[in-house]
Amino acid sequence: MPQQQIRDRGRVRHHVHVTGVVQGVGFRPWVYRRVRELGLGGEVRNDVHGLSIQIEGSGESCGDFLRLLKESPPALARIRGFEQREMPARGSDEFRIVASDSAMDSEARAGIMPDLATCPECLRELLDPDDRRYRYPFLNCTQCGPRFTIIDRLPYDRVNTAMRSFPLCRDCRREYEAAGDRRFHAQPVACPRCGPRLTLRDGGGRSLAEGDEALLHTETSIRNGGIAAIKGIGGFHLVCDARCARAVQTLRERKRRPDKPLAILCRDLAQAEELAWISVAERALLTSPAAPIVLLKKKEGDGVAPGVAPGIPILGIMLPGHPLHHLLARDLGFPVVATSGNRSEEPICIDGDEAVRSLAGIADLFLVHDRPIRRAVDDSVYRVIRGEPVCIRNARGCAPLTIDLPPGRDSVFATGGRQKNATALARSGEVILGPHLGSLDHPMTYERFEKQVDDFAGLYGVEPDRFARDLHPDDEAARFADARTEHAVSTQHHHAHVVSCMAEHGLDGEVLGVAWDGTGYGTDGTIWGGEFLVSTRSDFTRHAHLHPFRLPGGEAAVREPARSALGVLHASGLPLSLVPDIAESDREVFRQMLDKSVNCPVTTSAGRLFDAVAALLGIHEPQSFEGAAAMRLEGMIEAHDLRLA
Ligand SMILES: [Zn+2]
Ligand SMILES: [Zn+2]
Structure with missing residues (x-):
């Protein structure tokens, strides 16, 4: 029996194709590391539909890999589709990360990776006194380092990044050009001799x-x-x-x-x-x-x-x-x-x-x-709720985040809301979410928002067919959309939340969407925020909502939870004296405002309802940011739970 066949006995090769949120979540490095740990060969590549993986090795190791893939994929990935088939073994132990194929479309379809945290191998070098990159704070490789924050344009090559002003030294160039090296085509590769300082x-x-x-x-x-x-x-x-x-x-x-x-x-x-x-x-x-x-x-x-x-x-x-x-x-x-x-x-x-x-x-x-940052990206924030990771702020390491959409739609640029702004670009088959920007009330943030719109469209080579904006008549992001196009699509704030949730979870058809929120402009001109919307991707009916109440002083209620409490008590026919520690004269002013509906906009906001409950339980002093009272209320509840435990 030829040597090769003896060696290949018991070897298997599998092709796996996964779809969902699998690009830009560190999936290829994850595959690479697992495969290396298990001693498998094969390749991994992004394609326009998702991630294509081939693995080869013993049946047992391949089985281990497939189990890991199904049971503990990368923390930020959302696998929706999983196809697997066996194919003939090739007898190679080599494993390659193959470049995305961007030639399949005239648009720049290749994904842009978010920035990736230092990998274990780079960390080992960083701490090794004998390594030439010992204590060098800009080391990286194909598995880690900056991506989104340094790219100027696709394709993702060094000349198209902030690293082009750092010519490679001889040693770095050797690594960059050696196919077997883990710095093979690592665009931000650098060392103390040639890199940033x-x-x-x-x-x-x-x-x-x-x-x-x-x-x-x-x-x-x-x-x-x-x-x-x-x-x-x-x-x-x-x-x-x-x-x-x-x-x-x-x-x-x-x-x-x-x-x-x-x-x-x-x-x-x-x-x-x-x-x-x-x-x-x-x-x-x-x-x-x-x-x-x-x-x-x-x-x-x-x-x-x-x-x-x-x-x-x-x-x-x-x-x-x-x-x-x-x-x-x-x-x-x-x-x-x-x-x-x-x-x-x-x-x-x-x-x-x-x-x-x-x-x-x-x-x-x-x-x-002296390594320039091409675009600002704050830290991402996550919280695990009932065992599931929930993204609270999509930014460094996560943005740009790609979510699958049904194919064949127009390209749309969504300008986002006024508070906690983030923008999104939808094109056939996907929507790409930009990083969290913050409140557009500040002129410097607004300036960055304007830059990001053009930057994003330019990066992906998409001239948007349409702009989508918030329904709110007086909203900076919405006015921006109107200035760009005559026919911006106005979207009700909470319908947008529900449809985003549908896209994230791959839902189509009709759903009952529950959007509990701080503030969003409703179709009736009041402030919504505790909504039950029977929704499709394009339309909705307001099926139910929290009981409306008035906010004395409007916006001022966002940081003064006592105002929300007074509004809720007034709407419920309960005595305003239940809100503690308010001067009698102030209480009288609020009562008059509420009775006469003077500067008291109507709301169904869940955020303000939480504020009201917090105020009734004693957290009634002015707060320094929106949601502070609700956070402290949650803290009180958690502390109580801990005592019971
Ligand atoms: Zn690395
Ligand atoms: Zn170098």
């Missing part, structure tokens, strides 16, 4: 130190209670010692962010587990290639300053998403606050000069680098 600047913009010395100085400042602005993947973070009450308080005062929770960066899972309870699903999210902030149940005696998340038993924790954060968190050895580098309400800073200007007076020091 760190610089430490003071509040006046003067350079204080370079390279590793810059990082070490920054760490000393943080150890001594200082606040550093540190440039990362998608923008700046403001960083300080999370255990130090004085540093946290100073950061809050300087940033004018009195009590909105701050995120924490932990060195690793072990350190995170000292601070919070972490389930299997939460662990998978924390260690996923997206490395998002995960909202976790705080442990008693966690050692974190109470000012990090005042009044709530939840901590937002992330693990390092790039080499600089790994070095920082390891060198310091204690958890640090890592919050978006911006002034309250402004967008996150991405440029060194901009940061020094904008964050002067907040940060003591600025640790910057």
Whole structure:
């Protein structure tokens, strides 16, 4: 029997095709790592429909891989379709990530990957004193590193990224061109000789130190209670010692962010587990290639300053998403606050000069680098609810997020809402969600929104056939759509929520959609937000809603939960005296406003109903951000649950 046939006895080869949200979620690196662990050969590639995987090896190892794929796929993936067939073995142990085939369409169909957290192999090099990239904060490979934040245009080649201003040195070029190397065609590949560098600047913009010395100085400042602005993947973070009450308080005062929770960066899972309870699903999210902030149940005696998340038993924790954060968190050895580098309400800073200007007076020091950030991307936020990961903020590591749609529709650009804005581009067969931008009320955020619309259309080479906008007559994003086209499609806010949910879960036909929300403009001109909509993808009827009540002072109620409580009591015919701690004269003014319907818009908002309940239970003082009262209410409930447990 020929040698080859002996070797191939017992070998099998499978072709698997998965569809759903499988691109841009770190699926190919996940496949690559699992395949390497199991000693399989084969290939993986994105195609226009999803992900095509071939694996080859022993029947047992192939079976293990298929089981992993079905039972524990990448944390951010949503598999909807799964086809599998056996094919003849080829006798090769080589495994390849094959480039996406973008020639199938005249449009740039190849997906754009989100930024990926440092892979285990790069982390090992980062910490190995004998490696040429030891402590080099910009190392990466085909499995990890920046993507969306550095790309200028497709195809994704180095000349089309922010890395084009860093010519490869001889060693890096050898890796880049060697087919067997894990840096084969890794576009952002870099080393201390040819790649980006760190610089430490003071509040006046003067350079204080370079390279590793810059990082070490920054760490000393943080150890001594200082606040550093540190440039990362998608923008700046403001960083300080999370255990130090004085540093946290100073950061809050300087940033004018009195009590909105701050995120924490932990060195690793072990350190995170000292601070919070972490389930299997939460662990998978924390260690996923997206490395998002995960909202976790705080442990008693966690050692974190109470000012990090005042009044709530939840901590937002992330693990390092790039080499600089790994070095920082390891060198310091204690958890640090890592919050978006911006002034309250402004967008996150991405440029060194901009940061020094904008964050002067907040940060003591600025640790910057010379790899340009092409587009701002905040940290993503996830929460596990009933064992399922739920995306609260789609940003670094997740955006751009692609969701399948039925084929053959016009291309549509959706400009999103005024608050917590994000935009989306739909074209045949898919919709691509851009990163969270924030509130368009701030002119700087609005400016970034305008840029993002053109950037997104340009990146994907799509001239939108139509624009979709919120129904609200006085909304910045909606006005923008009207300025771009005569026939923008007006969409009711909560119908848009329901249809988004349908698309995410692959539902078609008619559904009963429940949209519980803060604020959205209704078809009757009132403020909706507790809606039961019988919906198709194109139309809806308002089947039911929360009982309407009035909001004395309108928008002011968003931050003053007592106003919502007065509105609910008034609508229910209950005495307004049930809301505690309001001066009798104020109560009388509110009563008159409600009786005469003066400046008291009608709402069915679930968010305001939560505020009302919170106020009746004693959380009635003004809040610094929307949803704060409901968060504290949830905290009260959780604390009660914990006591019962
Ligand atoms: Zn890597
Ligand atoms: Zn190099």
